[in-house]
Amino acid sequence: MKVSLSWLREYIPIDLDPQEISDRLTMAGLEVDGVESLYDYLDNVVVGQVVQANQHPNAETLTCCGVDIGTGELSPIVCGAPNVREGMYVACALPGAVLPGDFKIKKSKLRGEPSHGMLCSAAELMLADDASGIMDLEGEFVAGTPLKSALKLADVVFEIDLTPNRPDCLSLIGVAREIGAFTEPRNKVTLPDVTFSEALMDSRNIHDFVSVEIEDPELCPRYTAGMLFDVKVEPSPLWLKQRLEAVGLSSINNVVDITNFVMMETGQPLHAFDYDNIAQSKIIVRTAGKPGDARLEFTTLDSKTHKLDPEMLMICDGDKPVGIAGVMGGENSEITDATTRVLVESAYFNPVSIRRTAKRTGIGSDASHRFERGVDPQGTMFALKRAVSLMAQLCSATIAREIIDENPVKAQPVTIDLSPEALNLRLGTSFSADEMAQILASVEFGVDKKEDGCLQVHVPSFRVDVARPEDLSEEVARLWGYNKIETSYPLVRAKGQPLAARLVLRGKIRRAMTGFGFCEAINYNFIRKDACERMGIDESDKRTRMVEILNPISDQMAVLRTSIVPGLLEAMARNTAKQVDTLQLFEIGKIFYDKGPGEQPEEVEVIGGLITGYRWDQTWYSKKEAVDFFDLKGVVQGLMDSLQISGVIYEKIDAHTCPYFQPGYGARVMRDGLILGTLGKIASDVGAAFGLRQDAYLFDIDMNSLEKSVPQAIQAVGLPKFPSISRDMTFIVSKRVEVGAMMDAISAFAQQQALIEDYFLFDVFEGRSIGEDKKSLSFRIVYRSVSKTLTEKNIKKIHDQLSQKLINDFNAGLPG
Numbered sequence: 001m002k003v004s005l006s007w008l009r010e011y012i013p014i015d016l017d018p019q020e021i022s023d024r025l026t027m028a029g030l031e032v033d034g035v036e037s038l039y040d041y042l043d044n045v046v047v048g049q050v051v052q053a054n055q056h057p058n059a060e061t062l063t064c065c066g067v068d069i070g071t072g073e074l075s076p077i078v079c080g081a082p083n084v085r086e087g088m089y090v091a092c093a094l095p096g097a098v099l100p101g102d103f104k105i106k107k108s109k110l111r112g113e114p115s116h117g118m119l120c121s122a123a124e125l126m127l128a129d130d131a132s133g134i135m136d137l138e139g140e141f142v143a144g145t146p147l148k149s150a151l152k153l154a155d156v157v158f159e160i161d162l163t164p165n166r167p168d169c170l171s172l173i174g175v176a177r178e179i180g181a182f183t184e185p186r187n188k189v190t191l192p193d194v195t196f197s198e199a200l201m202d203s204r205n206i207h208d209f210v211s212v213e214i215e216d217p218e219l220c221p222r223y224t225a226g227m228l229f230d231v232k233v234e235p236s237p238l239w240l241k242q243r244l245e246a247v248g249l250s251s252i253n254n255v256v257d258i259t260n261f262v263m264m265e266t267g268q269p270l271h272a273f274d275y276d277n278i279a280q281s282k283i284i285v286r287t288a289g290k291p292g293d294a295r296l297e298f299t300t301l302d303s304k305t306h307k308l309d310p311e312m313l314m315i316c317d318g319d320k321p322v323g324i325a326g327v328m329g330g331e332n333s334e335i336t337d338a339t340t341r342v343l344v345e346s347a348y349f350n351p352v353s354i355r356r357t358a359k360r361t362g363i364g365s366d367a368s369h370r371f372e373r374g375v376d377p378q379g380t381m382f383a384l385k386r387a388v389s390l391m392a393q394l395c396s397a398t399i400a401r402e403i404i405d406e407n408p409v410k411a412q413p414v415t416i417d418l419s420p421e422a423l424n425l426r427l428g429t430s431f432s433a434d435e436m437a438q439i440l441a442s443v444e445f446g447v448d449k450k451e452d453g454c455l456q457v458h459v460p461s462f463r464v465d466v467a468r469p470e471d472l473s474e475e476v477a478r479l480w481g482y483n484k485i486e487t488s489y490p491l492v493r494a495k496g497q498p499l500a501a502r503l504v505l506r507g508k509i510r511r512a513m514t515g516f517g518f519c520e521a522i523n524y525n526f527i528r529k530d531a532c533e534r535m536g537i538d539e540s541d542k543r544t545r546m547v548e549i550l551n552p553i554s555d556q557m558a559v560l561r562t563s564i565v566p567g568l569l570e571a572m573a574r575n576t577a578k579q580v581d582t583l584q585l586f587e588i589g590k591i592f593y594d595k596g597p598g599e600q601p602e603e604v605e606v607i608g609g610l611i612t613g614y615r616w617d618q619t620w621y622s623k624k625e626a627v628d629f630f631d632l633k634g635v636v637q638g639l640m641d642s643l644q645i646s647g648v649i650y651e652k653i654d655a656h657t658c659p660y661f662q663p664g665y666g667a668r669v670m671r672d673g674l675i676l677g678t679l680g681k682i683a684s685d686v687g688a689a690f691g692l693r694q695d696a697y698l699f700d701i702d703m704n705s706l707e708k709s710v711p712q713a714i715q716a717v718g719l720p721k722f723p724s725i726s727r728d729m730t731f732i733v734s735k736r737v738e739v740g741a742m743m744d745a746i747s748a749f750a751q752q753q754a755l756i757e758d759y760f761l762f763d764v765f766e767g768r769s770i771g772e773d774k775k776s777l778s779f780r781i782v783y784r785s786v787s788k789t790l791t792e793k794n795i796k797k798i799h800d801q802l803s804q805k806l807i808n809d810f811n812a813g814l815p816g
Helices: 018-027 172-181 238-246 254-266 351-361 366-371 380-394 420-427 433-441 469-480 501-515 531-535 565-576 629-642 684-689 703-709 739-750 792-810
Strands: 002-004 031-038 045-055 063-068 074-079 089-093 108-110 113-115 155-161 201-205 211-214 222-229 270-274 282-287 296-299 305-308 313-316 321-324 342-348 398-401 404-406 414-418 446-449 455-459 583-593 602-612 649-652 661-671 674-682 697-702 725-734 756-765 774-783
Touching: 002 172, 002 238, 018 031, 018 155, 018 172, 045 074, 074 113, 172 254, 211 222, 211 404, 222 282, 222 380, 238 254, 254 270, 254 366, 254 380, 270 321, 270 380, 282 342, 296 321, 305 321, 313 351, 342 380, 351 366, 380 398, 414 420, 414 469, 420 433, 420 469, 433 446, 433 455, 433 469, 501 583, 501 602, 501 629, 501 703, 531 565, 531 684, 565 583, 565 602, 565 697, 602 629, 602 703, 629 661, 629 674, 629 697, 649 739, 674 684, 674 703, 697 703, 725 792, 739 756, 739 774, 739 792, 774 792
Parallel strands: 201 398, 211 282
Antiparallel strands: 002 155, 031 155, 045 063, 045 089, 063 074, 108 113, 222 342, 222 398, 222 404, 270 342, 282 313, 296 305, 313 321, 414 455, 446 455, 583 602, 602 697, 649 661, 661 674, 674 697, 725 774, 756 774
8 A cells, every 4th residue: 555645744743754654664563665755856847937938039839938947047948838928937847857758858959049948737747637738836936946845746655565454554544543653752643624614515405315225234234425416527636636646546537536535545435426327316235136146247437347146235226236335336327527416425344245246256446455354334424524525625516414324233342351461471571551551542542441450442443453452462562662572582391302203204204205206296285176076986985075165266276185196196297298207296195074064074194106207217328118006016115114114015906996096007005904005007097187198106195004004113133143045936827826925925934934034026927938827936035043054954944845835825836
């Protein structure tokens, strides 16, 4: 919001330097983003008096002037304006001045005659739109006086970045009140006089011309209106235009400019209707329709047509809507040059209603910006009287007797009991009750001292953000000065507390996954509503129980996610679309399941990982080699190993459980009968639904189950004293035999044999030489004794027993 210093001085005396004002406002919570000095370009423009005005000897349209600029000598200036005459006071740009548009003034000759300056029009000085002639300064002036001083144009504008909880400072009076709180002595704001003199009053009564009905008092608790007759709509006077332009508003006409002026002055938005366009002489405040009604269309003042939802609050006459309440008026009742009777509206609307309407219509007006944050419910009448009074003076109008004030829901005053001890404890200060009362009174809080030493604080109606003692603590702190409050540090226990187990586990996972070359992805918890449908998940699945967002940012974020899979697939799609073909991502986050109306959603933390692309790039010594299912399985197994989780097995998964995995390429991660998660290859149709261009492999693991599987303690084992001995065994089995089953059989046998230290699969072969439905599996068994060096004789019997067991259990054959 822009605030003019000269305008502020109309309400409160200010002798502070602009930079000091900026610093103090910022420390009080009203951050000043910039300070701009207006009219600096007028530094070399002075008041001149035309003493001589003679026809140019060589040009019929030019006049040779002798201008008094206060130097004691007449300055020769050639002027082409038709209104130049002897005796008039003018704006004279001296040599060296730089006018708007980077127009530099210097001494020159025009058609042979010297010209040492320029007589300027209002448009050339950006003081008005009139370019028909030079400025004719009315009144008595002293030649040579700087134009800024003569016209009182010197001004400074502050650009203030307000937080949403301070709507009271969306006005000049509100900012002036804040400045008064830190001046010495503290000054209170002087409000403009809004009483009507009898000379401005008309004999006609407003109630004979218009009636107001509020159909929904919850959305419009108060509506006031005034009326004027014999209005002359014309351009605004210069002072009013300058006030509006200083704060970034354009001048339209005197009626509309006054409503904008009063809005900037008081923070209360107003609207002026052409009374003759109000059907049946009625104003009805109602919603656009009832639930289920068709959406209506309405054309606003900016000539744009908007579709209205039935619950939007509208200002209507006897036949039609004439304005979107609190947002923008309608084209069908706007003020024109032909307007002679004006109805002025000043109302209080429900902030939530206006916020929703502004968002849905896409209209961001100065009025909605204030209404949706909360205006002063008691300030409507003052703003209305101020606007009506100014219109009577500047529009040569008369004011209808009485004012309409419909107020079905009265604003309740807010009173807060404040404990000085509690406030000091909260802030770390030592204010007395009297000091607190003085600070709060500086911004017009009413304060009474109670017998028990506490303060009873009466919150002014314009402070809609203050409702509890903590808010008053903030007021005292900011008005006293945050920088004056001494810094103190909390007591820290000497004995540290261990981190929560879940935090430690997350850290271990992150270190392991980044060590595997993965990058951590951070996705939104919100996903598209059709995510389960794109993943092929059946409606009976728990993952379809999604929590819908009432006010989603977009349809891409309509529900809370029930799976971590969609986010990772969409991240892959974005990367591959930008030619990032090889990708390794992991994410730790929560998924949410709807538990029904009135219930908080169930939250489950999971870890997901995705790989796609190639194991390594093509070089002169190697070719590209695509990743596959076993790369993903290796990552999962590596993660389990890094967490010291043993006994993990992988079971084939059915298509119903994970329909987004390609059949035959999905597995369940198990340990001691507990399901840890799943892993597999994304099915081609699911990949296409997410815009994937290549194969993707993905795992997701439940963090609760994973945490239960992490051992509480790890037992260290000393280095072996004696060497190991290893022997290989190769079997030809049916392709239907699972390697995991054979590994389980070896594990069960090894538990009964102390000499078997380790075992693993090291080779797989398939080919015509052993049969189309056969495969060759080679295992290595590692033997070690803790008491001696083993020989072939020591292990032969055990090795033969293991080999025979596998042959019998899996109908295996031996090679060759």
